[in-house]
Amino acid sequence: MTTHYSKLEEINKRIHRFSHLGAILSWDEAVNMPKGSGEARAESISELYAFISDEMKRPEILEYIDKAKNEDLSELQKANLELVERDWKNSNVLDTDFVRKKSLTNMKCEQAWRQYREENDWESFRPHLEDVVTLIKEEAALRSDATGMNKYDSLLDLYEPGLRSSEVDEIFNVLIKELPTLRNEIVEFQTSRPFTKPEGPFAAENQKELGVEIMNAMGFDFTRGRLDVSHHPFCGGVPEDVRMTTRYSEDDFTESLMGIIHETGHARYEQNLPVDWITQPLGQSKGMAIHEGQSLFFEMQMGRSKEFLQYALPLMKKHVFNGKSEESWTEENMTRLYQHVTPGYIRVDADEVTYPFHVILRYEIERDILEGKIEVKDLPEIWDAKMQEYLGLSTKGNYKDGVMQDVHWPSGAMGYFPTYTLGAMVAAQVFDTLEKSNPNVKSEIATGEFGNINSWLKENVWGHGSRYELQDLMQKVTGQKLSADIFIKHLKNRYLS
């Protein structure tokens, strides 16, 4: 018998198929697409997203949802049905022409960003960003009207369902209070711990070999995924075909290595979503704070630990050692290098102590933009002022490493940045729980044994797909809601002892 619930599953399966096309095409755009093909691609992807939006808004979906609620459903089916209803409501806020226009505008802006960032050309880029921001503000107003949330929360909720900026503020306020002093103590502490950087050049292909060996050890499934190069590293594609990217600097292999480990955390989550639910909302990854929690678990909790560097050093020697600066190639030196705390311009290269300020700066700016307090034209000046305030650095005239450094705003994503720092809290809190349940975890890392860790994460986090909202998942896994405490404890342990 065809139930209304099963009709909804069919509709979602079809939407999943079409989303697959968009995900791989977006990866292709970042990795392969020649520059001159951008307009045709933007038109095509926008047409696809408009179509998907139409499909998600089909009025019969609401009818099926209402009828399915009276059908005999398992717990998982009920959870899936709730997510279907959420998707239906979220989709219906924007009409299809708006979706098409937004997609086209974002893609054009992102293409412009790639070019003008390289050229450090803010003035040519600005009108593109203004177009994008106009639509984000329009979207936030529509979503706010539809949901009763404030404008910022109405966007934040898309990236981390259920999370509110009041919760973000609570955590960020702890960080703003605690971190500056802690950072000064760490910087002071580290003055007596000098290190040297391995001297390049390191051929990209050797760096890739190193990355691939570690990805394999960490469980990345290359039969359902790839590693390529893009301008801005990301983990894209679909759970059935995960497309990870990185970028190689021939001067320095250490950056791409941690980038790869970071993205491998994202990838492992995607590759371990519940396979029986993969075409349904329940089978998708949850919000971006949880997602970032996985990548930072891999990069920060594991990858930058002294135990991991004990495991990785022989692999570094095997793949990229070039006989230069021999004194750098020790566990102690590599640990100091990977744990070095220093303010810098670039968010993705920041250490975990200064990183939160990169996020807080963006979060404050986003909120002010959405509330109409500041305009796009003012961004370079505001960025510079906040960088000076939080990190003591000026980005005056340096747009490339300032306001133009990230792909998020050009691609239309506002409300996303806080999830990075919340992810750092997630990672610290989850690792702390894992360590309590498995006291050998650090010695497993030191020997490159990631099997138990992966199994535990799959059972406790990855395998739930979208079933639990962030705070419920944290409560379930760690016994408490998300907080900054364990993260700060982790920083003190790692950097001051």
Next chain:
Amino acid sequence: MTTHYSKLEEINKRIHRFSHLGAILSWDEAVNMPKGSGEARAESISELYAFISDEMKRPEILEYIDKAKNEDLSELQKANLELVERDWKNSNVLDTDFVRKKSLTNMKCEQAWRQYREENDWESFRPHLEDVVTLIKEEAALRSDATGMNKYDSLLDLYEPGLRSSEVDEIFNVLIKELPTLRNEIVEFQTSRPFTKPEGPFAAENQKELGVEIMNAMGFDFTRGRLDVSHHPFCGGVPEDVRMTTRYSEDDFTESLMGIIHETGHARYEQNLPVDWITQPLGQSKGMAIHEGQSLFFEMQMGRSKEFLQYALPLMKKHVFNGKSEESWTEENMTRLYQHVTPGYIRVDADEVTYPFHVILRYEIERDILEGKIEVKDLPEIWDAKMQEYLGLSTKGNYKDGVMQDVHWPSGAMGYFPTYTLGAMVAAQVFDTLEKSNPNVKSEIATGEFGNINSWLKENVWGHGSRYELQDLMQKVTGQKLSADIFIKHLKNRYLS
């Protein structure tokens, strides 16, 4: 005022956008996709093609066509309208469930082919091919009923609109009559013209540099296209983003080089379609015989000529010369090598004298399959018998280099093969005309000057898009319909003097 004609243009523009997605995704499948992702990809692409089929069958299209016929249209608009009507009719032959099933079956078979061909495993591959052939036969029956053409013609017409197998027979009969004797004469003639093959290894990256330099010289636009590696070389993507592939053998750079030149011919056609019509049927490339005419113009008429090798030899020396077998690296030797006639197993590696028999063999088998005279299980035996008859070679037990060598049948394409050999006639006939209008063409090739040749092809062939059917185009460009005469004259000139 919105005319009915302009409504049709809007519908076709949208279809063009969705086709873009499918074309790039298909390229990705052949070039990038990890093996374990095949099922999800096949499901997604099949859903896309089912959707496109639905869009092309929308009943209002017929209404708009009828009304547009009474609107005031330019000649080009009228030509476009005819093509829109043709597409509408062709689409309506197959219902959407059939399209989805066919796409899924073909993709699964193609994925199986990639694996089992490598393993020379006919028995595991056979059931997949049987599924594909069942659907091809069903499709041919439906198309035959709808159009009144015979079954084979109803498929041939999809690949080369307007062409009938009676015309193919007429040309192929000339070839069957003339070529065996000519081939024997050439083989005899060439016994006194020995050559040596440059000795490898030749690193893939050096071969690629050589190929890219020649692609650039021949006008390939890398701002709207790429060159990558795949199992079976092809030219895919979309006119706005042409995705060419090749494969490199480290033993032998000469194969990949001619493969690249061949695909560059396809690519130049795609990149020079009429840009104002690119989203409409009129702006697409015409049939595959014309398309293959362009690739063989590049490979056979130009690439394997002694003038081209005069131009290319210094480039070969620059990129791939390895100091070995120095006596091979002369114009005379390379010309002999590239013009060597000898029967072989593999169609794509065949010289232009024996190539037609590879096609005739497949053409005869396809027709017998569609007419129900032979079944898939009999193919290896029939293949072997025909190879012995036409080329004096046995493929007994060698499925990999026999019936399993081509991607066409596994991917559901029957009625396609004849276009290759007709393309050879197109190339010879068009080159002959060009040479009459520009007697310097060979010296331009010898100096690597392809500008005039490209301009002439753009004006006379490429820029027409889909406006003219094969025979009309040949009449218009060369002053006569397609025939084997000029091709045979070309063979005699090149190989017996």
